[in-house]
Amino acid sequence: MTRSEAFQLLTSYLQTPNLIKHSLAVEAIMRSLANYFKQDQNLWGLVGLLHDIDYEITKDAPEEHSLKGAEILKNLGFSEEVCEAIKTHNEIHNLAPQSLMAKALFVSDPLSGLIVAATLVLPSKKIIDLTPENILHRIHEKSFAKSVRRDHIEKCEEYLNLPLVDLIKISLLAMQGINQELGL
Numbered sequence: 001m002t003r004s005e006a007f008q009l010l011t012s013y014l015q016t017p018n019l020i021k022h023s024l025a026v027e028a029i030m031r032s033l034a035n036y037f038k039q040d041q042n043l044w045g046l047v048g049l050l051h052d053i054d055y056e057i058t059k060d061a062p063e064e065h066s067l068k069g070a071e072i073l074k075n076l077g078f079s080e081e082v083c084e085a086i087k088t089h090n091e092i093h094n095l096a097p098q099s100l101m102a103k104a105l106f107v108s109d110p111l112s113g114l115i116v117a118a119t120l121v122l123p124s125k126k127i128i129d130l131t132p133e134n135i136l137h138r139i140h141e142k143s144f145a146k147s148v149r150r151d152h153i154e155k156c157e158e159y160l161n162l163p164l165v166d167l168i169k170i171s172l173l174a175m176q177g178i179n180q181e182l183g184l
Helices: 003-013 017-036 041-050 067-075 080-088 100-120 132-139 156-160 164-176
Strands: none
Touching: 003 017, 003 041, 017 041, 017 100, 017 164, 041 080, 041 100, 067 080, 080 100, 100 132, 100 156, 100 164, 132 164, 156 164
């Protein structure tokens, strides 16, 4: 599946602009992490882009979120590795991510939200003005963006053998690179 086809698929399931922007942010982070780990950037990008494809159809049944998405993608011929990554990003299922790609998605998903929240409290509200130090400060501020699963982000050292500061730098640069699409 091409990136263009994947985006069309995504927007056939998701209508909410902020969910689409979230998907774009996770896609950018996953592409950058794939580059860092010398993995398939297109595949990892598609996983990031499509990870919440079922969000609107499962919004009233969070226990089905990611399972339906994995089913949709399996029916379209995506590999078991892709489907596993999609399933395991939703912690409600208590499924530990196994592949490097799944682990990267697990930590990237909440970090994208923290980066957006940290951007929106800047006077400029521009992601280009955000620094890794801003994010590091915010990650330890428990009253800030309370719904962000910091414990998932901090799994980067265990799951990816990647220091938190490096994950933040890679992710921030990725999101800054698509600031126009994100509206930040």
